[in-house]
Amino acid sequence: MRLYAQTPARRTRQVLADLVAVVLIYAAVRLALAVRDAIMLLAEPGREAESAGTGLSDGLDDAGDAASKVPFVGDQLKKPLTSAADAGTGLADAGRSLQDAVEHVATLTAVALIVIPTVFVLLLWLPPRLRWIRRSTATRHLAAGPGGADLLALRVLTSHSQRELAAMPAPPGGLAAAWRRGDEQVIAALAEVGLRRAGLRA
Incomplete structure (x- = not known):
């Protein structure tokens, strides 16, 4: 099976078509990755919320543990601090959820930006190449x-x-x-x- 023509003009056109196809697919991949990185910037508030919520929860837990050691009223002092720590945990969970959602959207967008142009390029480029390979192989067998x-x-x-x-x-x-x-x-x-x-x- 011959992949390229023996005549210079047709072989040059085939090589150029192959290079254009490769460059277009490479450009689609680069663009998709750049768009994904841009979308992932939207996850920064989620990371900040997670960090703040975790820090708040840990600090309030430590304060609650310290307050519980106060004689007679320790348990009463610890309860509001524990509730506030739970709120901090909820803030951290919300931050993680936002990050997961942004990452999901970024990944789906990148996949779409890679798959759609690649399929389009392959549909334009691959069938003519396969037809030529099939036709040239049949012609060679016929001539031989x-x-x-x-x-x-x-x-x-x-x-x-x-x-x-x-x-x-x-x-x-x-x-x-x-x-x-x-x-x-x-x-x-x-x-x-x-x-x-x-x-x-x-």
Whole structure:
């Protein structure tokens, strides 16, 4: 299986198309990662809330433990401090939830920004490449088989336009008549045209 044409012009176009496809996919990935980083900046308030809530909860817990050691009224002093510490824990939980939500949105956005352009590029680039690989492989097998040159010449006669055929040097009676007579030079010339059209050398 040949991935690239043997003729310089077609091979250059194929290489350029491959490079453009790779560059576009790379650009989509870079853009997606940049957008993800930008969205993740929105998680900063969540991190600050988590840090503040955790610090507040820990401080109030320590204060409650200290207050509980006060004789006679320690338990009464500890209860409001414990309730306030629970509020701090709730603030920390809310901060974590905000971070998780932002990370989820950032990840989904990045995946979409990678998948959609990549699929679009592949749909435009891959089918023509696969068609050429399949067609060139079939043409090579046809040319290598028995009577391959005759069959390629016939394909050129039947598939090329009259204008294209008229531009080719033809013996008296025309190309078709020469092919029917088995003119080896005409058959070889027509087969070479068929191979060149497929991006192959004779």
